[in-house]
Amino acid sequence: MERKIFILLLLFAVSTVKAQEKESLNLFTDRDLYISGETLLLKVFAPASEQSGIANIDLINRKGKKITGVILEIINHQADGFVYLPDSLSSGSYLLRTSTRTNKIQTCKEIYIANRFTGLPESNSDMKLSGVIPVNETSIQNLQVDGIEDQYKPRQKGHAMLQLPAALITQIDGDLSVSISGVTQEDKSRQFLQKSETEINQSIAKEGIIIEGIITDLKTAKPFKNAVVYLSIPDSIPGFQYYITEEDGHFIFQLGKYYGKIPVVIQCFAKEKASLLKININDRNNLSSEMPAYEPRAFSPEFRKSVAISTDAVTFRKIFNQQEIAIQPAPVVKRDAYPYYGVPTKTIDPQLFVELPDFNEISKELLPGVKFRNYNRIPTLQVFNAAQLYYFNDPPLLLLDGIPIRDLNVIKDMGTKDIDKVEICQNERFYGDLIFPGVVAIYTSKADYTRVPESNDLIKLSLEVIQPHAVVNAPSEQRLNEPDLRQVILWEPTLKPAPKMELDFQTSDIRGSYKLVVRGKNRDGSIIYKEQSFEVD
């Protein structure tokens, strides 16, 4: 009977692992061996059940510390991107980890990065992963790869045709990923799953990254209730969000579809009483997970040779300024047609008028319905309520390049030269539950919001948000006299499954073994692949 219980438990464990595999992300890279300063190309397949629209890719060292990372947009259950491997990375084994905010399972892949300047460790030994269970991948028998020869010459053009049976096309979820890159005999790393320490009630990052943190009282360091937190994204039409904290002082913002690097300003103030507050942003870099075990490894002569060839290739590519990838323009995202503070009643360009030395003069001479005074060195600002014909008692929403400003001293010295335009709203504006007794929006000539001072309750961030799409550069016809030292000769991460798929490639000047790898994900969550090797000599 005990044997039966054991068998039952074993079956349960196996089914749990299988279920985990189906609910987890899948991560593939163009190669397993990299040189520092190179670009790593990657493809992620997400399960159909994945609610998040954003996948985080982190490069972590053996101690679990994040070195670098990117954020990819999951579209149609898949994402692809790239990671610049810093030149300063020391040689060793690293983990590439993909995760979402809500998925309890992280998918990791071991890669080896050799430093371009120091090479492999002189001791001829290093550490490698041990004891991890790789994710199952099924070889597709009925995917036919035609046209690949056993041997090519350097810079020879090649053609391959992938033939998929109709039954298989209906099984595949999303696109196929195809790559041709150089391979080392020794290094064959596969992805494995790891449990994430994700909190249960995590908000889903549906279409943009999430910024969260806690507002604390500066004196007591306790979470602060009823703090109003503003998030502004300076732009020609600025982005804006707000959050009013509860007992736990926690705030959360979801940015929309922003690509590349964007400036973000977060500030807070007490809704009722005047308290000094502090913003504490939750650092997602500290997302911890148990690190797998490592064991010693020795480098084979073939591996050392591969590293030497790759190092030379990378160095020469840098010398000849050959870019591995070309970043595509970010997709145009339709945003609000007008600023969050409303369509301005009046827009004034002070540079069309006589030059004025400070904002006091500008408000008096050029800004109708804006009363800026600086009596006894205490500046005040009021806006005329055009609907009810009186000046609002409360100060208006004052914006500098789209960032709300509470300290009027910031603008008092601004003269004509500093200001590009001023927009005024002469009515009581509402944004959700916020009330603005008029609006004065100043756009500076430099548009660099350097006048906005950073403090405990105002943080300026420069955020890497969703990574823009990139394509691998093809060899240039105009640079034929330069060496072609591409190690990835084909990278097509979004190949639409079709009965016949044509692939064209050209080998580089690097001789050695290459492998064409086709990968995809079935609708049942299982991973499929097909490989075909050839030599370049």
Add this chain to the structure above:
Amino acid sequence: MANRILYIITFFGLMATTSLTAQNELLQKWNPEKIKGTRQIPYPSYSGSPFMNDKFIMGEIEFSDGTKIDSLGLRYSSYRDEIIYYNAAISAQIIIDKISLKGFSFTDESGTKRVFRHQYYNGFFPGERYFEVLSDGDIALLVYRKIVLQVCPPYNDNAGNLKNMSYQPAYNYYLYNDKKGYELIRLNRNSLLSNFDKLTQKSVKKILRKNKVQVTDESSFVIAWNLLKENGIIVKF
């Protein structure tokens, strides 16, 4: 022993269920769409009502990007062509920015669902307007529920003040097509028939007669219009 196996299986089953439930019940604390607008200033008090619905009625608004917010207390001001919502958190009546909306809808006290669409009107007094959709389709039947302030015979209001202005409905009905624009239409039989060629007019008359529909007002006009649509009769537009 069999019981023990059952307990083990039940235990693992329960574990799996709770973990799934936890993932589904993810909290979403922020409101992605914030309503933008200005404070509604009370209108001058005269006889008649400047609003289509005097009380706030629960309704739905749709933003230009297609996102919707429902369960909002809405009131349509026919006088100013504005949609006003009540923000209970700050106790304010707010005119939602017309530019930000695609339309709105609510069910009035009689139980009729009223759907309004934000469109640009390029005729006399052009501008952005809310049109109520009486019948949608390739050719839509729209009404611009305008209320105007008109001079009327003198009267004393509730406070005993003598006044000579009142809010009066001045509704305009239109046939609308995306390509051909607006065509003003009156709510009578002749106006309806004039939208068909002579041959079709006969069958229109027959259908109206058969269904005992006499086109005299808005409701009968809408009934007649929908009947003709059901019978596949095409309007000459």
